[in-house]
Amino acid sequence: MRRRIGHMRGMASSNEAPPARRLDHCVLPTAGLAEARGRLTALGFTVAPDAAHPFGTGNCCVFFSDGAYLEPLAVLDAAAARAAIDGGNVFVARDAAFRAAAGEEGFSAVVLGTTDAAADHARFVAGGISAGPLLSFSRPFVDAAGAEAVASFRLAFAVPAMGGDRFFFTCERVNAPKVDRAALERHANGVSGIARIVAVAARPEGERAFLELFSGREPASVGAGGISLPLAGSGLSLMTSVSFSALYGVEPSGAAAPLDFAAIVFRVPAFAALRSQLAANRVAFSEHGGRIVVPPAAGQGALSIFEEFTA
Numbered sequence: 001m002r003r004r005i006g007h008m009r010g011m012a013s014s015n016e017a018p019p020a021r022r023l024d025h026c027v028l029p030t031a032g033l034a035e036a037r038g039r040l041t042a043l044g045f046t047v048a049p050d051a052a053h054p055f056g057t058g059n060c061c062v063f064f065s066d067g068a069y070l071e072p073l074a075v076l077d078a079a080a081a082r083a084a085i086d087g088g089n090v091f092v093a094r095d096a097a098f099r100a101a102a103g104e105e106g107f108s109a110v111v112l113g114t115t116d117a118a119a120d121h122a123r124f125v126a127g128g129i130s131a132g133p134l135l136s137f138s139r140p141f142v143d144a145a146g147a148e149a150v151a152s153f154r155l156a157f158a159v160p161a162m163g164g165d166r167f168f169f170t171c172e173r174v175n176a177p178k179v180d181r182a183a184l185e186r187h188a189n190g191v192s193g194i195a196r197i198v199a200v201a202a203r204p205e206g207e208r209a210f211l212e213l214f215s216g217r218e219p220a221s222v223g224a225g226g227i228s229l230p231l232a233g234s235g236l237s238l239m240t241s242v243s244f245s246a247l248y249g250v251e252p253s254g255a256a257a258p259l260d261f262a263a264i265v266f267r268v269p270a271f272a273a274l275r276s277q278l279a280a281n282r283v284a285f286s287e288h289g290g291r292i293v294v295p296p297a298a299g300q301g302a303l304s305i306f307e308e309f310t311a
Contacts, residue, residue, distance in 0.1 A: 021113060022231060023232075024068060024111040024113040025068055025070065025071050026068075026107060026111070027107070027109035028106070028301040028302060029073050029099055029301060030073065030104065030298070031104035031298065033050050033059070033072060037072075037299070038299060039299030039300045040070070040300065043281075043294065043304065044189025044190075044191070045187050045188075047060050047061070048184050052076055052140075054137055054138070055084035055089050055092050055137070056078065056084055057075055057095065058073070059071045059072055059073050060072055062187075063184045063185050065193060066192065070264075073108075081095075081096070088133060090133065090157045091155060091157075093132070094108065094109070094131065094165070098165040102165060105299070105301045107260075107262075107302040109167050111168070112168070112171070112214075112231070114156070114172050117154040121133075121156035123213065129210060130157065131158055132157050134156055136154045136174070137153060138150050138153075139151055145183070147179050149179055150177065151173070151175060151177050153172065154171075154174050155170065155171055156170045158170075158213075160210040161210070162259055166259050189273055189277045189278075190270065191266045191268050191274075193234070193266070194264060194265065195265040197234075197264060198236075198238075198239070198262050199236065199260060200241050200244050201239075204227050205227060207238055207259065211227070211238070215231075223243070224240065226239035226240070244263075248289070248303075249289065250288075253296055262302070263302055263303040264302050264305065265291075265305045265306075266305065267309040268309070269309065270308060271292060291305050291306060293306075
């Protein structure tokens with residue numbers, strides 16, 4: 001189906017720009033949750049107990065005090081996952097497509113928060129960017145103290161024309177458990193949250209209309225042909241691989257993809273605790289432009305970049 005993004009630009013425009021969406025989470029496929037847990041713990045993160053989805057996948061999340069989180073995602077039940085794909089489950093189907101194209105480790109999806117996934121889905125369909133039907137599901141949640149609750153979600157999916165196997169969706173937390181996550185949000189490396197997601201594309205400006213329709217906000221132009229999408233408390237930067245390498249001192253690992261989620265930039269108040277964690281756990285890293293850069297590894301699907309932020 002031919003994309004019809006252009007005529008939808010400005011559909012939500014008014015005298016005032018709509019509020020910026022918040023980053024909800026990042027989906028990080030991994031071969032196994034145990035390996036992801038080990039790697040993220042070595043980086044100094046507190047990792048939540050394993051949780052299973054009702055469609056064959058599961059996660060072990062890393063939560064932050066800013067409300068965002070990382071979702072390392074593994075296939076726990078291959079038969080259930082195949083049945084979910086056959087039943088039209090977009091989340092599991094896109095995960096399988098990513099693994100087939102990019103391998104078992106990586107960064108497959110960026111997720112924004114929403115209060116109305118059904119309205120988002122209708123907008124995505126009208127704009128020609130929908131990746132498939134809405135998905136609603138519930139799963140158990142266990143906090144650090146072992147308290148159990150049920151979390152319910154509704155997801156609306158979108159994919160840019162040149163997105164390849166990477167995708168986007170919005171997540172409505174229909175039933176958010178009333179549990180104390182404070183212990184899960186404290187990390188030995190000092191990280192308080194995600195500052196921005198960095199994506200790479202051959203022609204970032206070509207994704208402007210998609211990002212505007214997906215988020216409801218117009219991206220801003222930045223140097224060397226890049227664009228930046230403001231989010232509540234964070235942001236999404238899209239740049240060329242040349243600009244990425246110049247800024248961070250490394251090559252993006254998925255540069256061959258039409259669109260690649262190349263890095264997650266984390267906030268830390270100071271580098272001392274982080275350096276101690278990395279050194280104690282023999283995690284290789286480099287420093288460039290006042291940042292600490294940790295390359296991807298098994299269980300850590302994205303380049304992890306740490307920047308000092310003062311309150």
